Amino acid sequence: MAGLLVAAVVAVLAGPALGADGDKAAARAHFEAATRLYDIHEYAKALEEYKEAYLAKPDPAFLFNVGQCYRKLGKLDKALDAAPAAGWTVVDMKNDWKTIFPFGSK
Numbered sequence: 001m002a003g004l005l006v007a008a009v010v011a012v013l014a015g016p017a018l019g020a021d022g023d024k025a026a027a028r029a030h031f032e033a034a035t036r037l038y039d040i041h042e043y044a045k046a047l048e049e050y051k052e053a054y055l056a057k058p059d060p061a062f063l064f065n066v067g068q069c070y071r072k073l074g075k076l077d078k079a080l081d082a083a084p085a086a087g088w089t090v091v092d093m094k095n096d097w098k099t100i101f102p103f104g105s106k
Contacts (some may be wrong), residue, residue, distance in 0.1 A: 027057035034065065043072040060087055 034049030047069035054062035063082050070079035083090050091100060 023056045027053045027062075030056060031062070031065075038065075038069065038072075041072075043069045047073070060085060 030049045030053035034046045034053060037043075037046035037049060047066060050062055050065040050069060054066065063085050067079040067082045067088075070076070070082065080090060093100075
């Protein structure tokens with residue numbers, strides 16, 4: 001799972017900095033700490049570190065990780081709150097199935 005999280009944020013850390021180099025370094029440090037915590041299932045602590053990474057470098061890609069922590073903590077309502085800020089489209093598969101997969105419905 002860590003590989004998925006790392007892939008989601010690689011572009012953030014590799015891209016141009018939004019702030020000073022210190023902000024980018026702080027974001028990287030928080031991200032790396034958060035990922036280590038996530039890997040050992042310390043989701044609440046990882047959540048705080050991912051939030052700090054976002055505050056240091058406000059890129060929506062960090063919000064993916066925030067949402068994953070909320071999901072792992074069983075707080076799906078919080079994860080859904082984070083979705084629009086991350087640019088996600090949230091669908092209800094029960095109600096939106098025919099719209100998403102029109103070719104499969106008859």
